[in-house]
Amino acid sequence: MSAPKEEMDVETTATHDIDQGHTTVVEGMGSFHEKRFLGLRIPRYAAPMTQIVLVGFIMFLNPGMYNALAGLGGAGQVDATVQNFAGIGLHSAFAVFGLIAGTIHNVLGTRVTMALGGIGYSVYSASFLCYNHTKNRGFVIFSGTLLGVCAAFLWCAQGVVMMSYPTENHKGRAISITWLLFNLGAVIGSAVTLAQNWNNKAGSVTDGTYAAFIVLETLGAILCLVLVPSDRVVRSDGSRVEKYRHPGIKEEFIGLYKTVVSDPWIILLFPMFFASNYFYTYQFNDVNSYWFSTRARAFNNVFYWLMQIIAAAAFGAFLDWTRLSRRLRTGIAWAFMFVMVMAIWGGGYVFQIKTSRSHKGPGMDIFDHNYTWYLILYMSYAFLDAIWQTFCYYTMGAMTNNPRKLAYYAGFYKSVQAVGATVVSKLDGDKAPISAIYASSWGLMAAGLVCALPVYVWRLHNTEVSAVESSEESDDGGAGEVRKAAAVEEGS
Template sequence: MADSKTPDPSSQLPDGTDAQGAVVNMEAYRETVPLWKRAWQHSLTQMILLSIQAFCGPAMSDAITGLGGGGLATPQVSNISTAIRYAMLAVVCFLGGPIVNKIGVKWALVIGSMSFPIQGSAYYCNSKFGNQWYLILSGAISGIGTACWYVAEAGAIMTLAPSGARGKYLALWIVSRNLGQLVGGAINLAKNHQEGADGGVTPDTFIAFVVIESIALPFALLVTPFERVVRSDGTKIVTAETLSTKMEFRRIAKTVTSRLIVLSSGWALWSFFYTGTWSTYLGTYFSVRARALSSLISPFFCIIGCFGLGFILDMKSLSQRRRAQVGLYTVVILNVGVYIWSIVMQAKFNAHNPGHIDWKDGLYAKSFLPYFFVQTTGPLSQSYMYWLLSSFATDAQENVRNGAAFRCIEAVGQAIAYGMNTQTTSNPLIGFCVTFALLGVSLLPMVMLVNTTPDRIPADVVAEEQDAARRKMEGV
């Protein structure tokens, strides 16, 4: 390991500036570095590469789920497989910070992207041959690989963006994840658009998913290490000295017991909890082509909502703490409205079972709209939380650890949600009420956390101090 007091030549830019948190001399950088390399190392390019992987992997997984039980006639086996997947995700994410910081973000993304096609292939085999054991086994296998990707992704999305554009960068990422619903719905609608198609989707549908999931790997290989990234504002990413494996694992206890993670844990548990119940809702009450149409059109409002929140979180006229407060109340109010609507709708369904609703039925619009809006309010909740977490980090490795802890709790919530829905497949009202209650429980701790948001990102302060020290040593 290089002496932390002596700059590592491999970490220096061609203009001689230290890559560890320095402000880059952009004029010299443009003169000495080829255009293709500058474009490749640009923070936005790296965020786009990450977003493409999010589209090919998690977004396709969400698209399969959005078919309603993975497009199966009954969603119970899909819920079991998904519950196992998120249980494995929780375990690996708990250990993910040390693992990713040791092997590097890029290689964690590569390992994860290799596991993406497993889920699609399992649904294909189940649809084609009826072997549900592989569907359940795939939950465990893909859970391990995807956990490595999730931890690396969480660290990256909180680290890549310049401080004044974090909201917009996170909106780009969350929209990419949710565009999978659009593509998945289009694929399924094209193959299952005939009236009366009631049951599982066609096997060919899952071949299309496998192909898209496989595309993530080459884009993961194009990711560059953090120390080589140059942000659009000319800053470098602050990275800490590499720790030993023993020290990394010691940091787990420090991270999970930190005030940041303890106060945000309720929000993390809640933030993805809705997915299991809505998958069950679609599978129980909608025809295959109605599910496909729902998946196709639900992401459109998400794009507007996420970029709208991004602009609020990036407003320079407000302090960072004030932006955090405005963002929290915006997200909470929208979610409360959606869940009240959902509970009322499900109570009506419990009183009068509508059967399988098709898009030509008069009930379709009223029963679909809560799902349409939750596909926006849910992503808003996740995008907001990662913006908030990144507001507290001092370096890239801390972002990875915080992201791993948060993702672990998210996965626990999803495992519980899908496990619960294996027992309540005929009554999503329980899931709606539990999700609404979790939001209420998480709100007070989140208010306490948001009210302590620093007015400046600690990592930015560290970067400025490092740059000032470098300039002083050089006599600038």
């Protein structure tokens, strides 16, 4: 039975669903797969934004909690050495498995891949709880390596959902929603840590802090199981997300090679990818952990991740602002980011000139003189991080609408990113001069933007429904359906 005319307040068309054998009503942009409850429009469970929000909550409970712990510096320990060793195992495993995570995702699907990915986070937190009592470095290093494998799966699946589920003109919104929820997890996790360590000015964080993270991260792994398969997700224009069919391991590695050969511009983004997690070690271990008391570290963490939410939401909204063409938006965004890199890291010299491994940090507390100015500078690092990560994801999503290619892009992104994090974890673990870590963090960000500039000048188009996508049709196993999904022209 068709809906009453007075309820059809948007343009509708009817399409026949071959798989389900019934007629589906496809409503206008933003209202597809909605139903009414007490007069309100409620998005249906298989709608893209519903699934993106669910993935956001998974990120809230898994990497969000991990970030809350990592942001304390040394994962809440007084000495960051053991955390650096775990970080080497974590990022090394991530670099390797990030390259094949797209293959695993094509075989297992989004739901199972994310569920497997969520397991490692709770084990990682448990290892530090154990370390508080046994000083068992081996368990911490093992848990970091396991987390590297699991996180590669989780982030690959998350990247595919975030970049391939929405239509072109909603990709920035999808990125900002996911980033908002992901960082909200870090904010709440940091707030819990602050409450439990309010009277703790020195030493490791409490056992209760680690126990809270274990419980929340376990819930995140379980939540993955409620996601729907990708082929059941229907976009607002009536098109379905392409269902992957695994062609075999050999063919998948050939696919990785063809991805680079068919669009070598992606290589120019590798320096940006390399820098995207490199700077965390300096900010968390050599600024937050070095400079501040345990209570102030937790307090800083709350505002660090809160700033990430604000920055990602604002930057994502700008990247979706269709009054300007996509090429113009990305050009403005690039220029803004370059200015911010120079200004914020230049301001960070205030930290650097007073930081040395030869003496203990000042242990600044939240009630100390001039603390507010140092907090603002630390929050500026968070602002830059949020727009950097958002811009990386937006750029990849703007380069193709093919979900299989996006899986490869996400794998490249996280793998190269992990190599950078491995390098800096080793440097920090070997007690390299903090000035060298500071200078390399700043230099890599500036160089990454310069290397990527040709992509924004010559490679990006106002829409990817173009010859670039058409040339991939013979290799992508069904990109035609995806191109129909993305047929929303943006600004001129």
